[in-house]
Amino acid sequence: MKLYTDEGNFQTLKIIVASEISGVKLEIVHTKSDEKLLTYLSNCKLPALESHPGEFLFSANAASRYLTNLRWKETDPSVIDQWLEWESAVLLPIVFPYLVSLIGQGKTEEHQITCIHGYLEYLDIELNGKQVLCGDSVTVADIVLWSSLYPVLNGKFCLKGWESQYKHLQAWNSHLTNLEPFKAAIKVVLGDRDTSVLKASILAQPVPQRAKDIGQSGPVQQRQKQVKE
Amino acid sequence: MAEAGQSIAALATYLGVKAGKVTLDGRDKLPVVKGKTGTRRGLVSITKHLVRAAEKNSLLGNTAEDQAAVDQWLEYRVSQLDRCQGDKELAGVLKELNAYLADKVYFVNHTLSLADILLYYGLHTHFVGMPFYDKENYMHVSRWFDNVQHEKGLRQTFPYVHFLRTQIYDRMSH
Numbered sequence: 001m002k003l004y005t006d007e008g009n010f011q012t013l014k015i016i017v018a019s020e021i022s023g024v025k026l027e028i029v030h031t032k033s034d035e036k037l038l039t040y041l042s043n044c045k046l047p048a049l050e051s052h053p054g055e056f057l058f059s060a061n062a063a064s065r066y067l068t069n070l071r072w073k074e075t076d077p078s079v080i081d082q083w084l085e086w087e088s089a090v091l092l093p094i095v096f097p098y099l100v101s102l103i104g105q106g107k108t109e110e111h112q113i114t115c116i117h118g119y120l121e122y123l124d125i126e127l128n129g130k131q132v133l134c135g136d137s138v139t140v141a142d143i144v145l146w147s148s149l150y151p152v153l154n155g156k157f158c159l160k161g162w163e164s165q166y167k168h169l170q171a172w173n174s175h176l177t178n179l180e181p182f183k184a185a186i187k188v189v190l191g192d193r194d195t196s197v198l199k200a201s202i203l204a205q206p207v208p209q210r211a212k213d214i215g216q217s218g219p220v221q222q223r224q225k226q227v228k229e
Numbered sequence: 230m231a232e233a234g235q236s237i238a239a240l241a242t243y244l245g246v247k248a249g250k251v252t253l254d255g256r257d258k259l260p261v262v263k264g265k266t267g268t269r270r271g272l273v274s275i276t277k278h279l280v281r282a283a284e285k286n287s288l289l290g291n292t293a294e295d296q297a298a299v300d301q302w303l304e305y306r307v308s309q310l311d312r313c314q315g316d317k318e319l320a321g322v323l324k325e326l327n328a329y330l331a332d333k334v335y336f337v338n339h340t341l342s343l344a345d346i347l348l349y350y351g352l353h354t355h356f357v358g359m360p361f362y363d364k365e366n367y368m369h370v371s372r373w374f375d376n377v378q379h380e381k382g383l384r385q386t387f388p389y390v391h392f393l394r395t396q397i398y399d400r401m402s403h
Contacts, residue, residue, distance in 0.1 A: 040328035
């Protein structure tokens with residue numbers, strides 16, 4: 001299988017961890033983020049996994065889950081669904097623009113920090129008494145969350161003082177970071193460098209959108225317009 | 230969110246299962262369903278759970294490859310389609326879907342899946358008011374949409390969307 005990615009893409013971490021676990025050897029093809037890989041997508045979102053020649057997975061979460069499922073059987077797929085959806089629909093749309101501000105422009109906004117603290121606290125509570133997010137061993141949920149939080153919790157740009165505030169999260173993060181597949185992924189994506197190496201990719205990749213503020217988007221009931229044709 | 234709640238209710242009817250009451254998580258803006266077997270959060274998580282409860286797992290894909298493809302299009306519904314800010318972004322989504330569907334009948338592997346169902350429900354509100362000119366412009370999405378709305382039991386109270394069988398606009402002149 002081929003993995004297409006730009007250099008220093010933190011979303012690629014997930015797929016590498018998953019491939020290390022699955023035992024599937026990936027051929028990593030470095031591509032520029034403005035090169036059009038998938039003919040049908042207008043904005044080139046990387047990474048993309050070519051699972052079979054010509055067959056691409058452009059969702060890093062779907063690709064990671066695909067790879068881990070080649071090795072593991074999920075005991076509770078519904079719980080995994082929820083973590084992956086929460087990561088892609090809620091967490092990443094906050095973390096991504098935060099990293100754009102912090103690593104790209106060297107400043108952050110108050111509300112971004114507040115939101116991130118809220119989510120770290122939520123995870124800390126979820127991880128109380130648990131080594132991993134679901135069941136009793138690492139799942140793709142841990143892989144996906146760990147990867148998207150990597151630059152927030154580790155390295156030069158990490159959120160100051162988070163370790164002492166969120167003890168359970170800290171234990172989870174250091175447990176995962178010391179496992180071989182995770183170490184291997186860090187090596188591939190960051191090399192021996194710091195998280196500043198993620199900058200070019202973070203600034204080039206499309207920023208995931210947050211959910212619209214429902215209060216401003218009009219009536220909650222059916223919005224279908226009856227148009228005569 | 231109106232759309233998410235509506236999609237969940239319609240899917241439950243299609244599957245012949247109970248959806249339960251859909252509420253909204255204020256902070257995360259995710260739909261939430263509290264059921265006997267626990268609380269489910271998020272459109273994808275809730276709908277996949279309903280499919281499993283109805284024992285129609287083939288709608289989630291029969292192979293690992295198909296399951297991953299279904300998952301990525303479900304994520305697309307939530308993260309791309311539902312988050313379009315205005316007509317320009319919606320046009321971008323329709324253009325992508327149109328290009329993807331150019332040589333396909335369904336989103337994943339020649340058969341109806343949850344991806345088709347949720348994208349149909351999610352796109353319906355946009356298709357209802359769409360002029361024939363745009364429907365022709367997105368001809369592959371239109372063909373797919375028309376096909377899906379004819380699936381038995383899927384459309385329910387969603388208004389029927391009309392498509393022209395023959396092209397009336399000369400594409401060469403644009």
